[in-house]
Amino acid sequence: MSRASWLGHPLTVLALVVLVVNDHLLKYTWPGLVTGKLSDVAGLILLPAVLDLALRRPAVSIAVTGAGFALVKATATGAWLASEAWTLVWGPSVVLADPTDLLTLPALYVAWWASRHPVPTGRTVVVLLTPAAVLAITATSPAQPYVPPMAFATEVRDGAIIVELKSDERFVSRAYLTRDGVTWEEWTSAVRSSPTPSSCAGDRCLRVVPGRLKVEESTGGGAWTTAWELSPEVQDRLVRAYPPDEPEDLQPVESLSVSAIPGLVVVANGADGVAVRDASGTWRRIGIKDYQLDPAATVPTDAPGRYDTALPQNALFIGVVVGLFALATGIRTLGFIVGVAVGWVAAWFWLAPRAEFHDIVSGGYAPPLYPDVKVLALALILPVAAFALMMFFAVLARPPLWILPVGLATAGLTWLVIMAPFAAWSVGWVPAYAQATVLAVVLSTVVGASAAWVTGRYSTPRPHSLGQRPGP
Known part of the structure; x- marks a missing residue:
C-alpha cells in the first residue's frame, strides 16, 4: 500500500x-x-x-x-x-x-x-x-479587505457640529468638529455613534430622505420642501465610485444623518462624504480620503460612472463560453463536447473573477520571474488540450467551414453586447446600473441562443471527397 x-x-x-x-x-x-x-x-x-x-x-x-x-x-x-x-x-x-x-x-x-x-x-x-x-x-489567512470609510453620523455639540467617520467594526471610527464647515478639527472625546435623521436650528428643521441623497426643510412648522438633493441617476453612479475589495462591503451612498446650527448644516452621506450648507445658503460636497474630510476627494457629479474593473475580463469569459457552446451545438460529437468542456475550464482558469491561479502565473502576487512551475504547466496544458481535442474531433465530424468563424464572431459579439450597456450607463445614456445589467443579460442571451440555433440547424456535415468511403 x-x-x-x-x-x-x-x-x-x-x-x-x-x-x-x-x-x-x-x-x-x-x-x-x-x-x-x-x-x-x-x-x-x-x-x-x-x-x-x-x-x-x-x-x-x-x-x-x-x-x-x-x-x-x-x-x-x-x-x-x-x-x-x-x-x-x-x-x-x-x-x-x-x-x-x-x-x-x-x-x-x-x-x-x-x-x-x-x-x-x-x-x-x-x-x-x-x-x-x-x-x-x-490560501488561508488573507489580509483584511479594504472597506471604504463613510460619514456615518452627525451631532450638535457646544455650538458646533461633529461628524463621525467609520468603515466597519474592524476599524476605529474617527470624528471631526466644525463650526463653519470649512475647518475641521479631530474630536477625540466620546461621540453618540448613531445617525440623527432630523435636526432643528431655531424655527428651521431639516430631515434626510431614506435611500436618497436628499434633505428636506421645514420653516415654522410648514410644509417640507427640498433643501438639497442629487438625482437618482447621479447617486447610482456615485454608489460605485467607492469600490471595496469585496462586493459585500459596498458602503451606502445616501443621506444618513443631518445636524444644524444657526448658519450651518452638515449632512452625512455615507461613502460620498458630507454635504455642507454655509451661512450664505450655498451647498457643497466634501469627500473622504485617508479617514479625513478632503474637498479634493470629492467625486464630481458629472464624472463617468465607474463599473467593476473586472467586468471586461468577466465579459470575455462569458463570450468564450457562449462561443464554444455555439460550436458544440453545431459539432455534436462526444469528443468535441469534451474538448469544449476542457475549453470552458481553461477559460475559467485564465478569465474568471478573482482567479488566484492566474494571478500567480501572471505575476500579480508572486514575483514574475519565479512563477509556480506546476501552475504554469497546467495553465498552458488546459488550452492546448482543449484546442487539440476540438480540432481532432472537428476533422472527424467534418462540419461546414463557416462553423469556426461563427463561433469566433459569437464570442466577440457576446463580449460587445455585455460591455455596451455598461459603457452607456457610464456616460449617462442608461439611467441605472441595474438596467445596464438587465440589458447585458438579455442581449447576450439573444446572441448566444441565436448562434446556437443557426449552428444547430444548418451545420450539415460536409460530404467526403470522391473515392473516399463515408464513415459508419
Missing part, C-alpha cells in the same frame, strides 16, 4: 473539505471563536499528510507540523515569518500570533491515527487531492 494513501484517508479528505468551507464561507457568515479554531484543527489534520508526500516519514511530518504551528502561534517572530511567506505567494496577508490556538494541537493525534490506518487510494485520486490540499492550506 502506498504511503500516499494517507492523503486519501476519509479523515484527511474531511479536513480538506472543512478547511475550504470554513475559510471561504463560514468565517464570513459566522465570524468568531468556533470558526477561527476550526481552521486550525482542519489544517493540523491535513498538513502532515501533504508534507508526507515529500518527507515520506509520518512521524517527522507530524512533528514538523506541530513545531511550526507552535512557533507561528506562540511567538511574534513566527507570526511575522508566516505573514511574509503568505504575502510572497498570495499578496498582502496577516498571520497573528495567538497562544490560545495551541489548544488545537491535539488534532495532530487525528493525523497520526489516519497515518497509521491508511486506506487504498489510486494514483489519480492522489493527483487530484494534492493540488487541492496545497491550495486549501496556503
Whole structure:
C-alpha cells in the first residue's frame, strides 16, 4: 500500500473539505471563536499528510507540523515569518500570533491515527487531492479587505457640529468638529455613534430622505420642501465610485444623518462624504480620503460612472463560453463536447473573477520571474488540450467551414453586447446600473441562443471527397 494513501484517508479528505468551507464561507457568515479554531484543527489534520508526500516519514511530518504551528502561534517572530511567506505567494496577508490556538494541537493525534490506518487510494485520486490540499492550506489567512470609510453620523455639540467617520467594526471610527464647515478639527472625546435623521436650528428643521441623497426643510412648522438633493441617476453612479475589495462591503451612498446650527448644516452621506450648507445658503460636497474630510476627494457629479474593473475580463469569459457552446451545438460529437468542456475550464482558469491561479502565473502576487512551475504547466496544458481535442474531433465530424468563424464572431459579439450597456450607463445614456445589467443579460442571451440555433440547424456535415468511403 502506498504511503500516499494517507492523503486519501476519509479523515484527511474531511479536513480538506472543512478547511475550504470554513475559510471561504463560514468565517464570513459566522465570524468568531468556533470558526477561527476550526481552521486550525482542519489544517493540523491535513498538513502532515501533504508534507508526507515529500518527507515520506509520518512521524517527522507530524512533528514538523506541530513545531511550526507552535512557533507561528506562540511567538511574534513566527507570526511575522508566516505573514511574509503568505504575502510572497498570495499578496498582502496577516498571520497573528495567538497562544490560545495551541489548544488545537491535539488534532495532530487525528493525523497520526489516519497515518497509521491508511486506506487504498489510486494514483489519480492522489493527483487530484494534492493540488487541492496545497491550495486549501496556503490560501488561508488573507489580509483584511479594504472597506471604504463613510460619514456615518452627525451631532450638535457646544455650538458646533461633529461628524463621525467609520468603515466597519474592524476599524476605529474617527470624528471631526466644525463650526463653519470649512475647518475641521479631530474630536477625540466620546461621540453618540448613531445617525440623527432630523435636526432643528431655531424655527428651521431639516430631515434626510431614506435611500436618497436628499434633505428636506421645514420653516415654522410648514410644509417640507427640498433643501438639497442629487438625482437618482447621479447617486447610482456615485454608489460605485467607492469600490471595496469585496462586493459585500459596498458602503451606502445616501443621506444618513443631518445636524444644524444657526448658519450651518452638515449632512452625512455615507461613502460620498458630507454635504455642507454655509451661512450664505450655498451647498457643497466634501469627500473622504485617508479617514479625513478632503474637498479634493470629492467625486464630481458629472464624472463617468465607474463599473467593476473586472467586468471586461468577466465579459470575455462569458463570450468564450457562449462561443464554444455555439460550436458544440453545431459539432455534436462526444469528443468535441469534451474538448469544449476542457475549453470552458481553461477559460475559467485564465478569465474568471478573482482567479488566484492566474494571478500567480501572471505575476500579480508572486514575483514574475519565479512563477509556480506546476501552475504554469497546467495553465498552458488546459488550452492546448482543449484546442487539440476540438480540432481532432472537428476533422472527424467534418462540419461546414463557416462553423469556426461563427463561433469566433459569437464570442466577440457576446463580449460587445455585455460591455455596451455598461459603457452607456457610464456616460449617462442608461439611467441605472441595474438596467445596464438587465440589458447585458438579455442581449447576450439573444446572441448566444441565436448562434446556437443557426449552428444547430444548418451545420450539415460536409460530404467526403470522391473515392473516399463515408464513415459508419
